[in-house]
Amino acid sequence: MSTRAASYTLVLSAGAGFDEPGIIRHGRGYGLRVDARTRAIQTLRNDPELSPLRRSLDSYYGHPERDTAMDELYAQFVRAGDLVFDVGAHVGDRVGSFRRLGARVVAVEPQPLCVRALRALYVDDDRVTAVEAACGARSGVVELHVNSANPTVSTASSHFLRAADGAGGWEGEVWDSTIEVRCVSLDGLIAEHGEPAFVKIDVEGFEDAVLTGLSRALPALSFEFTTIERPLARRCLDRLVALGFTGFNVALGDDMALTFPGWLSAEAVAAHLDALPHAANSGDVYCVS
Template identity: 70%
Template sequence: MDAFYAQFVRPGDLVFDIGAHVGDRVGSFRRLGARVVAVEPQPPCTRALRAIYGSDDGVTVVEAVCAEAAGRVAFNVNSANPTISTASTDFIRAADGAAGWEGERWDARIEVGSVTLDDLVAHHGVPAFVKIDVEGFEDAVLAGLSRPVPALSFEFTTIGREVARRCLRRATALGFHAFNLALGDTMALASPQWMSEARMAAHLRSLPYEVNSGDVYCRSARRPR
């Protein structure tokens, strides 16, 4: 994981981890020498993050949903599988009855505060990398960003390809020009060449349903290494 993220993160960088869960990526970013703002709405997860990183001045935990606007958001909890808890009701509808998602139940709803990426930039500075993994709410997260950053990633699922398409459009509007992807949790870029928005959109459309999920990586102007 560290070797993979090293192509996006350097010592001294600031990273936003949107959908931090219990911090496996946070640990990687810290080992790479980055400061991390970890945004996570689920109280059990934020308690875990604070237990693990509470004495680390390089980690700031924000208990909130990252969204298009600041305020309050209804958040749907999957108690048996909290990694797929989500603020997106469209995601829940898409998963209902879908192959590979059988038996998933979002059995509780909590109301939590929301922040935007612009809010986080205003409070913490401009990140070198933003990781977004929020179960079908990625487009809402990107809608709350109005300025480019050097690089970011967003999760996609094959039950919600239109969300990824909206994310690509938004990323392009923000100035990102090169795209790649990693399938599942492979931590490896699937293409030796970075793609245009159009090529990435076509690639996502062509992926077999069984791929299930992965992450799209977006790069703006190349940073000198």
């Protein structure tokens, strides 16, 4: 098994993160003017048509300490010049981290409002490609269940809806509409954009379908798990072992840090996930080949 501890430098003329004025320079000569990004975020927050995204924008932007922790986590897997797939990009905070590390990013997101936000945030960045689509087992069309009040948990998985129904911590979540969206596969994305060094998958219970659409091991990827669907996490682990992934670790919630000092077997991580209390809610499994 292998993973790469990338070195990187963030040089800020004022503050840290995208929400402070100044310039970020890193990677191979990459630079973004932060005040333009800040203005774009504020414009999105003030757009009444994008009001469902306001909570996400407030949660994921404007927190320099979180940005720093995120960069340190992903620097273990991403180097300047790498290609990264962000599957379930939502409003692009992880895209921001991958770009701060100097990577080229393909951001896959099916929700029209989120894609609108992504394109507004990265309109000046030719190293970010926004793909308006879900990701699944094969190319085609899927039905997306939309949570208008909390779009971050919109899902293409009917199993996820059943698991969330009545579950502690999910009270009040309502998926109030459905839309048909284009679906792509990881293999299809690789054929079009190249092989990524890292793939982040966060698709609310559709992770196993996404991995079904992958036919090879990659250097590293992560997938989200929830305590309401632990069997899904085990299916994902089984699939990844079959593909040739050999090392596994966990980051709980929004901690931005790996739980274990070394890489574990899939079985050990599955046992760890099974033992978590329901209140742990969610996190990400990191996998290397």
